[in-house]
Amino acid sequence: MILSLRSLSVERAGRALVERLDLDVAPGQIVGIVGPNGSGKSTALRCVYRALRPSSGAVLLDGADLGTLSLRDSARSVAALTQDSHAELDFTVEEVVALGRTPHARGNRALDARERELCAGAMARMDVSHLAGRSVLTLSGGERQRVLVARALVQEPRLLVLDEPTNHLDVRHQVALLSFLRGSGLTVLAALHDLNLAAAVCDRVAVLRAGSLVATGAPAEVLTPELVEDVFGVSVTVVAHPRTGALQLLYDLPGGVRT
Numbered sequence: 096m097i098l099s100l101r102s103l104s105v106e107r108a109g110r111a112l113v114e115r116l117d118l119d120v121a122p123g124q125i126v127g128i129v130g131p132n133g134s135g136k137s138t139a140l141r142c143v144y145r146a147l148r149p150s151s152g153a154v155l156l157d158g159a160d161l162g163t164l165s166l167r168d169s170a171r172s173v174a175a176l177t178q179d180s181h182a183e184l185d186f187t188v189e190e191v192v193a194l195g196r197t198p199h200a201r202g203n204r205a206l207d208a209r210e211r212e213l214c215a216g217a218m219a220r221m222d223v224s225h226l227a228g229r230s231v232l233t234l235s236g237g238e239r240q241r242v243l244v245a246r247a248l249v250q251e252p253r254l255l256v257l258d259e260p261t262n263h264l265d266v267r268h269q270v271a272l273l274s275f276l277r278g279s280g281l282t283v284l285a286a287l288h289d290l291n292l293a294a295a296v297c298d299r300v301a302v303l304r305a306g307s308l309v310a311t312g313a314p315a316e317v318l319t320p321e322l323v324e325d326v327f328g329v330s331v332t333v334v335a336h337p338r339t340g341a342l343q344l345l346y347d348l349p350g351g352v353r354t
């Protein structure tokens with residue numbers, strides 16, 4: 096396993112935000128964490144990218160307790176796109192993407208040819224090459240999100256942690272990002288709100304409710320109408336996509352056909 100959460104618990108102000116969470120991510124797998132607002136998805140991810148220290152339990156990276164690694168060593172292995180990824184400095188897009196190489200750099204050296212190519216490739220992949228010289232302060236939410244994904248990619252991590260990666264992205268860029276992840280061979284742990292996107296992209300889905308794991312497994316096993324009703328309080332019909340066969344959750348929205 097690249098990543099194992101072992102009985103991970105996080106408490107704040109006497110309340111368990113995450114409670115005895117066990118979760119494994121194998122090499123090349125995409126594992127999604129889904130759950131209602133406030134169920135502990137971001138809190139669990141924060142422990143993986145070391146913005147939070149667990150109250151008990153452990154995060155193992157390649158079998159080693161993450162808490163025993165230096166921050167620099169773990170940053171070489173784990174890249175994160177977070178809910179609080181700030182790009183508040185007046186850097187250009189190109190400069191922000193290049194910052195992804197920081198954990199691998201010795202001293203203040205310039206990027207070598209391979210790294211420059213890596214940055215250019217990640218910017219092209221995320222469709223931000225045309226923004227290279229722009230200040231990140233002037234970007235739209237979705238453009239900024241794509242720049243931050245490019246920065247995480249140039250980190251060449253063993254594990255990519257993504258907290259709501261499709262936030263702010265238009266449909267085209269959502270599909271492009273998820274198709275890229277699917278074909279990339281990257282090992283990914285992602286918190287996702289959209290259950291259809293989770294079903295389309297994840298090898299395994301973990302469902303959290305009030306900090307506890309209620310189900311884990313392949314999307315088709317886990318995302319049943321019963322579970323979605325029980326955990327999210329929403330009634331759904333599950334169908335197979337008529338062309339691709341992919342699992343689709345149809346929400347019973349009010350209204351029906353307008354006449």
Ligand SMILES: Nc1ncnc2c1ncn2[C@@H]1O[C@H](COP(=O)(O)OP(=O)(O)OP(=O)(O)O)[C@@H](O)[C@H]1O
Nearest residue numbers: 107108112130131132133134135136137138139286
């Ligand atoms: N520092 C903190 N102190 C107290 N409570 C906190 C703290 N950080 C988060 N929480 C609470 O912990 C719970 C879990 O938060 P978290 O951000 O992990 O949820 P989430 O599943 O990612 O939610 P969302 O879907 O809304 O992004 C929430 O109820 C939140 O208010």
